[in-house]
Amino acid sequence: MPADAERKSIFAAKLASPSRLADGVSDAIAAALFDGRIAPGEALPPEGEIAREFGVSKPIAREALRQLTSAGLVSTQQGKVARAKALSGEPMDRIYAYAVRSSLTRLQEANEMRRVIEVGIARLAAERRDPRGLEVMRQAVLDMHAGIGKPGDFTEADIQFHLGLAMATGNAMIRIQMEGMRSVQREVSELFSRRSNRTNADWLATVERHQAIYDAIAAGDTNLADRRIHEHFDAADIASLEVAGKLGGQSA
Incomplete structure (x- = not known):
């Protein structure tokens, strides 16, 4: 992955609805996946870094990654960083x-x-x-x-x-x-x-x-x-x- 300063350009979004923070985080990460800012197989930033970048708690970042995993956009394994998956049906x-x-x-x-x-x-x-x-x-x-x-x-x-x-x-x-x-x-x-x-x-x-x-x-x-x-x-x-x-x- 790029250095921390470069990572901040990956997710170009502000969270508009505080009541649905996890949805906002997952939407921003999904947008980066769909437009190619994150390539298939590439590691996503660690959970804590995602939380800091979006100004949310770690549980919110974790829920966002869970949503993306359920949608088949991200693969996760216990103790390992999440990775982008190739877009498929x-x-x-x-x-x-x-x-x-x-x-x-x-x-x-x-x-x-x-x-x-x-x-x-x-x-x-x-x-x-x-x-x-x-x-x-x-x-x-x-x-x-x-x-x-x-x-x-x-x-x-x-x-x-x-x-x-x-x-x-x-x-x-x-x-x-x-x-x-x-x-x-x-x-x-x-x-x-x-x-x-x-x-x-x-x-x-x-x-x-x-x-x-x-x-x-x-x-x-x-x-x-x-x-x-x-x-x-x-x-x-x-x-x-x-x-x-x-x-x-x-x-x-």
């Missing part, structure tokens, strides 16, 4: 994982949420075409081909494709949101991939739908990307009805 992913495993109804709702979100993402991805995201999508399609007949491999490639879709927007918050939906994607993909009546043609059709989405986005055709992502979710909805018929006893 991990906290949301944990919540969605509990939800989609609780009942078929929650799983269907989560997949509906995916459709609403990813349609908008596909259009923006076609407008911006971030090369890193396009490469992740391209490789994921190849991995899906290689994973035909192997549900675990196919599922991971499917998840990577949709992460690449988000990355192609060039928007870090959208990428975090997609990471937060990985448990939903995994649950849906595994259910569909493990259907006993799934034929080789079914596997290929799924890969081809992903290829079509990639092609539309790589071409920068927003309307075609919109149509292809709708077609993909229409097909998923049909498969969902089949799964629902087999698992209907799990509804909430």
Whole structure:
């Protein structure tokens, strides 16, 4: 970490509400994390120093760090300084994982949420075409081909494709949101991939739908990307009805 004099420039905030001091401290530290003043893996100042810098007690500083840890922005270990974590959708992913495993109804709702979100993402991805995201999508399609007949491999490639879709927007918050939906994607993909009546043609059709989405986005055709992502979710909805018929006893 920098020297004490330099550290004071990290948290550019004054605490406006004395009644919510811990919230004010955590907000200021989070702002430093989000705008890059504190890099992933970097140690935060010690608890006592944070308290002095903000003019609060150590318990207030400790509560602020606890809030940041709960949000997945900071990692803490007993007897060690807190460290910044890379921004990710991990906290949301944990919540969605509990939800989609609780009942078929929650799983269907989560997949509906995916459709609403990813349609908008596909259009923006076609407008911006971030090369890193396009490469992740391209490789994921190849991995899906290689994973035909192997549900675990196919599922991971499917998840990577949709992460690449988000990355192609060039928007870090959208990428975090997609990471937060990985448990939903995994649950849906595994259910569909493990259907006993799934034929080789079914596997290929799924890969081809992903290829079509990639092609539309790589071409920068927003309307075609919109149509292809709708077609993909229409097909998923049909498969969902089949799964629902087999698992209907799990509804909430």
